[in-house]
Amino acid sequence: MKVSFELLWLIPFLPLLGAIINGALSLGGARSAFGPSRGFVSLIAVLTPGLAFVITLIAAFKLSAIPSVGDNKVLVQTLWEWIAVDVAGFKFSLTAGLLFDKLTSMMLLFVTGIGTLIHIYSIGYMWEDRGFARFMAYLNLFMFSMIILVIGDSLPLTFLGWEGVGMCSYLLIGFWHKNNEYNDAARKAFIVNRIGDLGFLLGAFALYLVMNSNGMGSLHYRDIANWFQNPAHLELITGSAGLLGAACLLLFLGCTGKSAQIPLVTWLPDAMAGPTPVSALIHAATMVTSGIYLLARLCDVFVAASAPVFLGLTPLDIVLIVGCLTAAWGAIAGLVQLDIKKALAYSTVSQLGFMFMACGVGAFDVALFHVFTHAFFKATLFLAAGSVIHGLHHEQDMRRMGGLAKLMPITYAWFWCGWFAIIGLPGGAGFFSKDLILERLFDGHGFAPFIGGVAVAVALLTAIYMTRVMYLTFWSPARHSDEVKGHVHESPATMLIPITILGFGSLVVGILWSPLVGAIITNAGDPGAKPFASNAFELYLQPVLGLAQAKVHEPIKHLPGHIAWMPLLLGTMAAVIGLLIARWFWSRGHVNSTEKDLVGFAAWWTWGFDRVYLAIVILPIKVVAWILAWIVDALVAGVVGLTAEVARFLGDGYTSVQRPRLRSSLALSAAGAVGLVSLLLLSGPIAWVVGLVAVGVAVVFLLLEFLF
Amino acid sequence: MINHIALVDVQIVAAILFCLGLAVALTRRNVFLLLMGIELMLNAVNLSFIGFSRGFAGAESLFGQMTPIFIIAIAASAACVGLAMVICIVRGRESLDSDAFADMKE
Numbered sequence: 121m122k123v124s125f126e127l128l129w130l131i132p133f134l135p136l137l138g139a140i141i142n143g144a145l146s147l148g149g150a151r152s153a154f155g156p157s158r159g160f161v162s163l164i165a166v167l168t169p170g171l172a173f174v175i176t177l178i179a180a181f182k183l184s185a186i187p188s189v190g191d192n193k194v195l196v197q198t199l200w201e202w203i204a205v206d207v208a209g210f211k212f213s214l215t216a217g218l219l220f221d222k223l224t225s226m227m228l229l230f231v232t233g234i235g236t237l238i239h240i241y242s243i244g245y246m247w248e249d250r251g252f253a254r255f256m257a258y259l260n261l262f263m264f265s266m267i268i269l270v271i272g273d274s275l276p277l278t279f280l281g282w283e284g285v286g287m288c289s290y291l292l293i294g295f296w297h298k299n300n301e302y303n304d305a306a307r308k309a310f311i312v313n314r315i316g317d318l319g320f321l322l323g324a325f326a327l328y329l330v331m332n333s334n335g336m337g338s339l340h341y342r343d344i345a346n347w348f349q350n351p352a353h354l355e356l357i358t359g360s361a362g363l364l365g366a367a368c369l370l371l372f373l374g375c376t377g378k379s380a381q382i383p384l385v386t387w388l389p390d391a392m393a394g395p396t397p398v399s400a401l402i403h404a405a406t407m408v409t410s411g412i413y414l415l416a417r418l419c420d421v422f423v424a425a426s427a428p429v430f431l432g433l434t435p436l437d438i439v440l441i442v443g444c445l446t447a448a449w450g451a452i453a454g455l456v457q458l459d460i461k462k463a464l465a466y467s468t469v470s471q472l473g474f475m476f477m478a479c480g481v482g483a484f485d486v487a488l489f490h491v492f493t494h495a496f497f498k499a500t501l502f503l504a505a506g507s508v509i510h511g512l513h514h515e516q517d518m519r520r521m522g523g524l525a526k527l528m529p530i531t532y533a534w535f536w537c538g539w540f541a542i543i544g545l546p547g548g549a550g551f552f553s554k555d556l557i558l559e560r561l562f563d564g565h566g567f568a569p570f571i572g573g574v575a576v577a578v579a580l581l582t583a584i585y586m587t588r589v590m591y592l593t594f595w596s597p598a599r600h601s602d603e604v605k606g607h608v609h610e611s612p613a614t615m616l617i618p619i620t621i622l623g624f625g626s627l628v629v630g631i632l633w634s635p636l637v638g639a640i641i642t643n644a645g646d647p648g649a650k651p652f653a654s655n656a657f658e659l660y661l662q663p664v665l666g667l668a669q670a671k672v673h674e675p676i677k678h679l680p681g682h683i684a685w686m687p688l689l690l691g692t693m694a695a696v697i698g699l700l701i702a703r704w705f706w707s708r709g710h711v712n713s714t715e716k717d718l719v720g721f722a723a724w725w726t727w728g729f730d731r732v733y734l735a736i737v738i739l740p741i742k743v744v745a746w747i748l749a750w751i752v753d754a755l756v757a758g759v760v761g762l763t764a765e766v767a768r769f770l771g772d773g774y775t776s777v778q779r780p781r782l783r784s785s786l787a788l789s790a791a792g793a794v795g796l797v798s799l800l801l802l803s804g805p806i807a808w809v810v811g812l813v814a815v816g817v818a819v820v821f822l823l824l825e826f827l828f
Numbered sequence: 829m830i831n832h833i834a835l836v837d838v839q840i841v842a843a844i845l846f847c848l849g850l851a852v853a854l855t856r857r858n859v860f861l862l863l864m865g866i867e868l869m870l871n872a873v874n875l876s877f878i879g880f881s882r883g884f885a886g887a888e889s890l891f892g893q894m895t896p897i898f899i900i901a902i903a904a905s906a907a908c909v910g911l912a913m914v915i916c917i918v919r920g921r922e923s924l925d926s927d928a929f930a931d932m933k934e
Contacts, residue, residue, distance in 0.1 A: 780930040787854050
């Protein structure tokens with residue numbers, strides 16, 4: 121059921137307004153020594169996404185209040201006609217509209233909610249920075265782009281947000297642009313993302329072509345879902361299996377770019393060059409999950425593409441394998457990081473791999489649940505890490521940390537909660553979502569259970585590297601550098617309050633999936649519902665994802681008190697064993713202090729990815745660029761020069777017939793015109809007569825010229 | 829009354845005007861008179877257009893009446909530019925004789 125809601129446009133517009141105001145203030149205050157009023161900037165920066173959050177809440181309640189059960193309830197707002205083409209029999213039209221369904225509401229609630237919290241945190245973190253207003257403007261612009269990404273009702277509008285978050289990511293990674301390494305990191309992120317963006321565009325075109333096979337091509341999500349859900353289109357889907365497979369793979373390439381999966385993984389660890397709130401907001405909680413969002417949004421398409429595209433693998437199988445490889449890669453790399461933010465960055469890569477694994481077995485709701493819990497605990501970890509960095513005066517090297525549990529107790533407490541959640545100890549948010557992923561993997565067909573085994577190993581690694589971070593940062597004896605010693609301080613309240621909220625969230629949001637609590641929430645207003653039928657989160661997303669998921673695997677039978685014991689046991693064991701292993705190695709903070717912090721090509725844990733890129737992407741592009749430069753210099757410049765030479769030659773030639781006297785020039789041209797007209801238009805003797813007279817006049821004038 | 833005038837008569841008048849303009853432009857050495865001659869030629873063309881437009885009905889007739897309006901506008905701007913240039917040159921040369929400008933080629 122479709123209901124129009126006229127306030128939806130405010131959700132993206134408010135942060136945009138904030139970005140414009142703060143951008144103007146930043147530009148206006150560029151010449152003053154201290155910049156525009158930080159208080160006012162903070163107010164605008166926090167208020168606009170905060171209001172967007174409130175409107176999102178209102179919309180979510182309105183959505184739930186639509187009286188129809190089981191049906192896909194949506195709020196929509198059509199903004200304007202965007203593209204209307206009707207040329208030579210080709211018709212294409214696209215309206216810019218907003219779509220607010222269950223999936224959007226879930227994404228928006230945490231994007232705007234966590235986003236607002238991180239804006240508050242940024243006030244404390246960036247207060248001393250000269251570019252405070254500029255930073256806030258970028259953050260607001262990012263919020264706008266991210267909201268557009270999830271609230272747009274068509275692929276092109278999502279692409280607008282998709283590009284926007286990429287650009288904001290670039291701006292914010294390179295925020296401290298006086299450091300050239302940071303600029304390189306920003307450029308790398310942007311360029312790698314561009315490769316994925318190309319995949320997104322081509323995939324969208326291919327998808328349109330598939331749907332246009334019966335003239336119903338459209339880029340609106342509702343049309344796409346309806347088209348692929350329609351049983352009458354099965355034959356068309358089989359008929360264009362190759363194109364559909366290509367569309368899926370290209371769209372997935374776009375997802376790997378934004379969500380830092382193999383092969384486009386390398387930019388995310390470098391992206392830690394940006395200020396810590398940016399890492400928390402963009403590179404952990406929101407932007408990197410947009411790949412998962414796109415997969416879930418197009419779940420009907422991916423499920424319909426059931427034909428093998430490569431080595432007998434379907435697109436979803438490829439998603440599964442890529443997710444598995446990336447999760448393992450990120451976890452192994454996370455083991456050896458010395459920079460606290462980089463350790464968390466690799467952890468993000470690894471967790472995103474988990475989400476893609478879940479998508480690969482068609483468990484989109486579980487993937488989104490992990491997105492949701494991950495947003496809480498990873499934001500907590502990053503913000504707490506930022507608090508540590510702030511407290512240690514911009515020290516990020518874990519070799520010079522340690523002993524902070526006593527010095528920064530509040531930060532420690534909430535980092536502990538994030539750690540508790542991510543390694544999957546019973547009760548934390550990650551415990552629920554990660555075990556669900558394991559459960560679905562073991563439940564899957566084909567080689568999915570094997571992947572599940574790898575996932576358990578990755579969970580073990582996760583516990584090891586996260587506990588290592590805990591030991592090196594908080595639990596081991598202090599190893600601070602001399603200039604910091606004695607000055608370690610707890611962070612201001614604007615930073616601690618958001619950490620507190622998020623840390624508390626990372627402890628409790630997991631229960632949304634618990635059947636017991638879920639049943640209470642879900643069945644509150646519905647006396648007819650069966651108890652324990654399902655849980656709140658799954659049921660919430662059911663209208664959007666249900667049809668697609670039912671096609672992939674049999675729905676799991678939730679019995680009263682049903683618990684899938686094996687994954688739960690394995691997951692908990694992995695966490696505990698990992699904790700103990702890490703305790704064995706790092707309980708006294710032993711890290712070889714002469715060990716260099718390896719970067720770029722020297723870092724072995726990137727598995728030579730950068731080298732492979734150098735060989736297969738960068739070098740060929742350089743060769744092509746060299747050839748193109750030669751073509752431009754030699755050929756194009758030659759042609760241009762030749763044209764100029766020809767023009768000059770003609771001009772010089774013409775000046776020789778030019779007469780210096782104005783009157784003779786005029787007479788000659790008049791005579792010429794008369795001659796031409798008489799020869800071309802007249803016929804018979806009169807033409808000759810007139811022509812001769814004209815020539816005679818011209819001769820007389822020339823003679824006059826020479827005589828006088 | 830105007831309907832009694834034959835189409836060809838208008839063209840003859842226009843041709844005479846044109847020739848007069850041409851003659852002025854060719855024979856007079858004063859730059860201003862030269863410009864006037866050119867204006868006269870342009871107006872002769874306008875007259876010719878108007879004369880032909882009477883031979884058509886409806887839209888074609890309108891077309892013949894619109895073209896002179898464009899020509900008048902363009903001629904006005906051309907005269908502006910021309911006069912401005914003439915003034916510039918005259919200031920430098922202290923002369924209105926167009927033949928005095930004959931060294932401009934170099």
